[in-house]
Amino acid sequence: MGLAIWNCFVIPIEVSFNPEVLDFFLFYIIDSFIDLMFLLDIFINFRTSYVNHYTGEEVLYLCDIAKNYLSGRFWIDLLATIPFDLIGVAILGGGASELELFGILKLVRIARLSKIISYxxxxxxxxxxxxxxxxxxxxxxxxxxxxxxxxxxxxxxxxxxxxxxxxxxxxxxxxxxxxxxxxxxxxxxxxxxxxxxxxxxxxxxxxxxxxxxxxxxxxxxxxxxxxxxxxxxxxxxxxxxxxxxxxxxxxxxxxQHLPRQLQHEVIGYLTYTQALLTSQQELETFLGLISPSLREKVIKYIFTNVLQENPVLGKNKKLIDYITPRLTTNIFQPEEKIVSQGEAATKIFFIAKGGCHVYIQNRNNEKVKVNTLVPGDLFGEVAIINGCNRTATVTANNYSTIAYLEKDEFYLVFSKYPDEFNALKEGRKNYQDEWKVFLKENLKFFSFIKNCRDETVEELTYYLRDDIYNAGDMIFSAGSQIDKTYFIANGEVEILVKIGHKEVILDVLYQACNIGEYGILGDFKHTFSGRAKKNGTHMVYLTKQSLEKCRIKFPELYSETERCREYLEQSGLPLVDFRLYRPYTSIQNSVEILKLAIARIMRINHALDANYSPEEITEILQKIQINVVGEEGSDDDLQKNSNKMLAEVLQRLNMMSQENQELKLQISKFNRKIEKIEDDVSMIKSEVIRNPPSDDSSIEED
Incomplete structure (x- = not known):
């Protein structure tokens, strides 16, 4: 193209003005070089493919290419390439300036500038x-x-x-x-x-x-x-x-009289996102214009470059080539939610352009940003690998081009590349945010989990689910099947038992207390009800089905749950199956723990004594079991001491109940005597009314 531009300005001047400067040998060499390049270009055109305007396909056969070129601009290129000025000098001995006019045909090539710019x-x-x-x-x-x-x-x-x-x-x-x-x-x-x-x-x-x-x-x-x-x-x-x-x-x-600072933030946001918005819209329009096969090639090119930046996937070119044809592209707007914490996982995502913020909902139900993702990163693999719900919320922080791979495709792809799959599994350990650490700490308070390895506890966190309750919402009811074990992430839960027609608040549990850790190990029903006391009570739970999967997957968890089941077979399900959380630092020894247990029984007894009879108190206390966590001493010894103390309290209450029964019998005898006296008096009155005495006799009698 540069040679054509040179000809555009030099040839007209040479033909019209014939300046002496163009007679220098240097210009003769330049002209000869240009003619040689144009001749070479003719040969290249005979071997350059072209697009058939009717079929839209690229023509690669040399015969078809030659026919197309010969029926097109070949003759113009040929006339523009022949050095007529030199031929005129050689044949006519000079004076062939008119033949130089054929050189102007070289200017036709400048028309190709528009096509070059378009492509x-x-x-x-x-x-x-x-x-x-x-x-x-x-x-x-x-x-x-x-x-x-x-x-x-x-x-x-x-x-x-x-x-x-x-x-x-x-x-x-x-x-x-x-x-x-x-x-x-x-x-x-x-x-x-x-x-x-x-x-x-x-x-x-x-x-x-x-x-x-x-x-x-x-x-x-x-x-x-x-x-x-x-x-x-x-x-x-x-x-x-x-x-x-x-x-x-x-x-x-x-x-709207918005504050100036807020106005500046709005203008800054619009300015920041404008350029990327235009780019994303152009890409979306472009992908919509081309055929599916071409779209697949474009997406493959885009994400091949992106995935090569990923530390896990970028090392295996065959894996990238296998993934990219299976990707589907989406464009997300700023702050648009891509995945939500707790929802079912069906896709894994790859970022090509833009970026994302990662948020978690912590124990206080607050939304906390824990990470920022950039092009080349992937997300959503944790939930897909573990078969659990989403562990975080991800939103676009700008107009972002993101592709996704369906869950079934993910398993199909990585079944062929186990090394990369294992690398992704190992990468989960890098996600140690506040919420995950909190879940692991609370799981270790369960009897059948506290002795498990950290790797097992880590896996269990991916099987946890959570729900939010408002004040007065029933979490579970007495008599319902125990299919979940809970711990409280935030808020308070009232433990309720029903005595006759009365509903009694047995206890109020708080953050980190757990419920149903033994009941989930067998075919049991709740002996009490759980009700949220505050709005936003955050309950985390593990289902029986998920626990069974983990028992099969982790041998140590299987042995721990079997140990707890043996205890249940010997002692039965605790009447009140919940564990109170007490930090290790606040408990000194088993004796102090026992004192707390005794004080707790006395406090409950004192709170209920004013309103309920000894029989009702006995029935309530029969539903109480004290389970605490201590640093020193055996939990079994502590349980025996607590049960002994509870037995003494129940014995005293039974004695009180017997005395009360004897008192009731005596009162009943007196009531019967009084009723007999009242009957005799009624009969005497009736007789007097039928046979009234005379006045004299009555006076004498008096």
Whole structure:
């Protein structure tokens, strides 16, 4: 293309003005080199494929390529390549300047500039700038050709007088140096382009030339300047749209009297996201325009480069080639939620452009940012690998291009590449956020988990689920099947038992207390109910089904649960199956633990004594079991001491109950005697009414 541009300016000057400087040997070498390159280009064109406009397919057969080229611009390229000036000198011995006009055919190649710009793999803004530069170049080339052509027309007769020399009636234009003649010719070409008269002599050819190029100049003028307006409008369209958005936002913010700081944040956000928004929209439009097969190739190219940056996947090119055709691309807006913590996992995601923020909901139900993801990162693999719900919430922090792989495809892909699958599993250990650490700490308070390895506890966290309850919501009811074991992440839970028609609050559990750690190990039912005391009570639970999966998967967990089941077979299910959380630092020894247990029984007894009979208190206390965590002493010894103390309390209450029963029997005897007396009195009254005594006799009797 550079050689064609050189020819655009040199050949017209050489044909019209024939300056002496072009006779130097250096220019002869340059011209010969250009002719050689054009000849080489002809041979290359015979071996260059082309796209069939009817089928849209690339033609690769040499015969078809040759036919297409021969039926097209081959003859123009051939005439432009033949050095007619040298042939004229060799055959005619010089004076073949007319043959040099064939060299102007080389200028046809400049028309390929538009196609080159169209096929350039650059941004649209860059293409618009190149198109603008192309139009300016074409305008300058047109003026250059017109000026040289006009001088070529008038130089033979030399009777043309430039309009600037009209007052002198004569001119020295043709005797001046080449530079002056060239620039004067270009100046008059500008006049013709704008429709001005340049004073042709009364010769038919000059008049015809001026008439034709004044008319053609009007067309060129309209086309070039019209295209310039279109290009400038398109270049400014995006800016104009953005400015319009800013005007709308500014007007709305002023009408709502928003604080200046907030207004600056809004404007900053719009400015920050504008460029990426345009890029993403262009990609989305582009992918929608092409065929599925081409779309697959484009996506493969984009994500091949992205996945090569991933520390796990980037080492295996075959794996990347296997994954990319199976990806589906989506474009997410800023702050758009991609996955939510707790929802079912069906996809794994790969970031190509933009970025994401990772949030978790901690024990206080607060949304906390724990990580920021960039292009090349993947997310969602933890839930897919463990078969659990999402462990975090991920949102786009800008307009982001993200592809996803379906769960079934994920298993299919990584079944063929176990090393990378194991590397992804190992990578889960890097996610040690506040919430995960809290879950692991609470799991270790369960009797059948506290002796397990950290790796096992880590795996168990992925099987946990959680729910949020408001004040008064029933979490579980007495008599229902125990299919979950709970611990409290936040809030309080009331433990309820029913005595007759009365519902009694047996205890109030708090953060880190657990419920149902033994009941989940067998076929048991709840002996009490659990009710949320506060709004936002956050309960984390492990289902019986998930526990069974983990028992099979982890031998040590299996042995621990079997040990607890043996205890249940010997002692039975605790009447109250919950464990109170007490930090290790607040418990000194087993004796102090026992004192706390005794104090707790006395406190409950005192709280209930004023309102309930000894029989009701006995029934309540039979549902109480004290389970505490201590540093020293055996849990079994502590359990025996607690049971002994509980037995003594129950014995005393039974004695009180027996005494109360005896008292009730005595009262019942007295009530029967009183009833008999009342019956006798009633009979005497009846007799007196039937046989009333006389007044005298009554007085005497009195």
């Amino acid at each position: 350039l793999n650059v941004k649209e803004d860059v293409k618009l700038v190149l198109k603008l530069a192309k139009l300016i170049f074409f305008l300058l080339m047109y003026l250059h050709l017109l000026g040289c052509s006009w001088y070529f027309v008038v130089k033979h007769d030399k009777d043309w007088i430039p309009p600037l020399d009209y007052v002198y009636v004569t001119t020295t234009f043709f005797e001046d140096d080449t530079h002056y003649k060239y620039w004067m010719s270009v100046y008059h070409a500008v006049l013709v382009l704008t429709g001005n008269d340049i004073g042709p002599r009364f010769k038919t050819f000059q008049v015809i030339f001026c008439t034709m190029f004044v008319t053609f100049g009007a067309i060129v003028n309209a086309y070039i300047f019209g295209e310039l307006v279109v290009i400038l409008t398109v270049m400014n369209a995006k800016t104009a749209q953005f400015v319009e958005k800013l005007d709308i936002c500014n007007t709305a913010m002023k009408n």
